[in-house]
Amino acid sequence: MRIAIVGAGSWGTALSIIAAHKGHTVRLWARRAELAERLNLERENGDYLPQQKLPEEVQATASLAEATRGAEIVLYASPSHAAREILRALHGHLAREALFVSAAKGIEAETGKRISEIFAEELSEMAVERFVALSGPSFAREVLAGYPTAIVAASRAIENARLVQTALSHANLRLYANDDLIGTEMGGAVKNVIALAAGMVVGLGLGTNSLAALITRGLAEMTRLTVAVGGRAETMLGLAGVGDLVLTCTGELSRNRYVGRELGRGRKLEDVMCGMHEVAEGIRTARAVRLLAERYAVRMPITEAVHAVIYEGKNVRAAVDDLMARPLRDEFD
Numbered sequence: 001m002r003i004a005i006v007g008a009g010s011w012g013t014a015l016s017i018i019a020a021h022k023g024h025t026v027r028l029w030a031r032r033a034e035l036a037e038r039l040n041l042e043r044e045n046g047d048y049l050p051q052q053k054l055p056e057e058v059q060a061t062a063s064l065a066e067a068t069r070g071a072e073i074v075l076y077a078s079p080s081h082a083a084r085e086i087l088r089a090l091h092g093h094l095a096r097e098a099l100f101v102s103a104a105k106g107i108e109a110e111t112g113k114r115i116s117e118i119f120a121e122e123l124s125e126m127a128v129e130r131f132v133a134l135s136g137p138s139f140a141r142e143v144l145a146g147y148p149t150a151i152v153a154a155s156r157a158i159e160n161a162r163l164v165q166t167a168l169s170h171a172n173l174r175l176y177a178n179d180d181l182i183g184t185e186m187g188g189a190v191k192n193v194i195a196l197a198a199g200m201v202v203g204l205g206l207g208t209n210s211l212a213a214l215i216t217r218g219l220a221e222m223t224r225l226t227v228a229v230g231g232r233a234e235t236m237l238g239l240a241g242v243g244d245l246v247l248t249c250t251g252e253l254s255r256n257r258y259v260g261r262e263l264g265r266g267r268k269l270e271d272v273m274c275g276m277h278e279v280a281e282g283i284r285t286a287r288a289v290r291l292l293a294e295r296y297a298v299r300m301p302i303t304e305a306v307h308a309v310i311y312e313g314k315n316v317r318a319a320v321d322d323l324m325a326r327p328l329r330d331e332f333d
């Protein structure tokens with residue numbers, strides 16, 4: 001197949017390598033022409049995934065039109081805050097029968113919209129059934145190291161999720177299919193906010209009890225919000241829910257957990273971000289999740305605490321103390 005991958009960060013680059021190994025012809029879009037040129041010349045992405053060879057089937061370009069021309073699958077692998085602008089720029093470039101796959105894990109901060117909602121608004125010529133969300137526990141580096149990895153492709157039209165499942169499953173990367181698009185998008189986005197909190201727990205030097213409590217109660221609030229916006233609780237028990245939550249809250253490779261950890265150690269957000277060129281989706285998505293929690297009247301104390309630390313200057317230790325001092329309640333609603 002011809003696959004366009006929109007975004008040449010670590011995940012887009014890793015997916016382009018996998019797709020090429022699977023035998024697809026891949027166009028990889030990088031927003032910087034200089035990077036696209038370097039990828040084609042050096043055959044590796046030194047900025048994001050050093051020492052991973054780009055197969056010959058991967059051709060990089062900084063032109064969206066060129067990247068997507070004739071593509072049967074267009075795979076979005078850029079940060080979610082760039083989605084609206086990029087989808088708008090794609091207007092008129094996609095074949096109606098193409099599948100659009102989003103691997104981004106975030107929600108638009110200003111509107112609380114998921115990527116599939118932005119897709120419906122900006123690419124109104126495309127049926128929303130052509131949209132497939134790709135999510136689940138998958139550090140790019142571990143996938144390329146050959147470690148067995150399981151993720152999920154979800155679409156309102158299960159047959160389209162299955163097409164993507166077949167197109168991208170390869171060797172150590174096993175895709176499952178699912179028809180809960182909303183739940184899959186919500187899981188991938190909200191877990192990043194909880195992972196910031198998990199990092200704070202680690203940075204404060206709290207123990208394993210605290211981390212286990214955080215993950216479990218984080219899952220409870222992820223599930224409440226997902227169900228409120230129309231997703232399924234069952235999905236939160238799957239790869240896009242607990243699977244990715246556990247990975248991101250415990251994995252040393254997580255950028256969201258790293259940012260949380262540094263805040264827990266007492267560093268300022270601006271300083272942490274200065275030394276980082278990779279995306280930590282949870283920072284912007286904390287705003288979106290809080291917005292949705294308000295809109296749907298869902299209790300999300302951990303998200304509230306993360307938001308207070310990041311946007312209201314609250315001390316991390318005080319945020320933990322306040323979480324523990326809330327009125328006692330039943331475990332399940």
Ligand SMILES: NC(=O)C1=CN([C@@H]2O[C@H](COP(=O)(O)OP(=O)(O)OC[C@H]3O[C@@H](n4cnc5c(N)ncnc54)[C@H](OP(=O)(O)O)[C@@H]3O)[C@@H](O)[C@H]2O)C=CC1
Pocket residue numbers: 007008009010011012013031032035047048077078079080081082103104105106138139140141277278279281
């Ligand atoms: N890395 C991973 O293991 C996984 C990541 N994801 C998700 O994939 C998405 C992409 O993340 P990832 O590949 O890790 O990103 P990286 O942090 O590795 O790279 C960021 C990429 O986004 C580009 N970028 C940054 N800002 C903009 C913008 N405003 N407009 C267009 N492009 C921009 C950067 O381009 P430039 O170099 O020019 O700055 C770069 O290509 C995220 O939603 C992430 O959550 C999902 C699963 C696994």
Ligand SMILES: O=C(CO)COP(=O)(O)O
Pocket residue numbers: 105136137138139140192195244247248253254255256257279280281
């Ligand atoms: O989503 C991821 C793996 O599934 C990557 O998480 P981070 O963005 O926190 O590194």
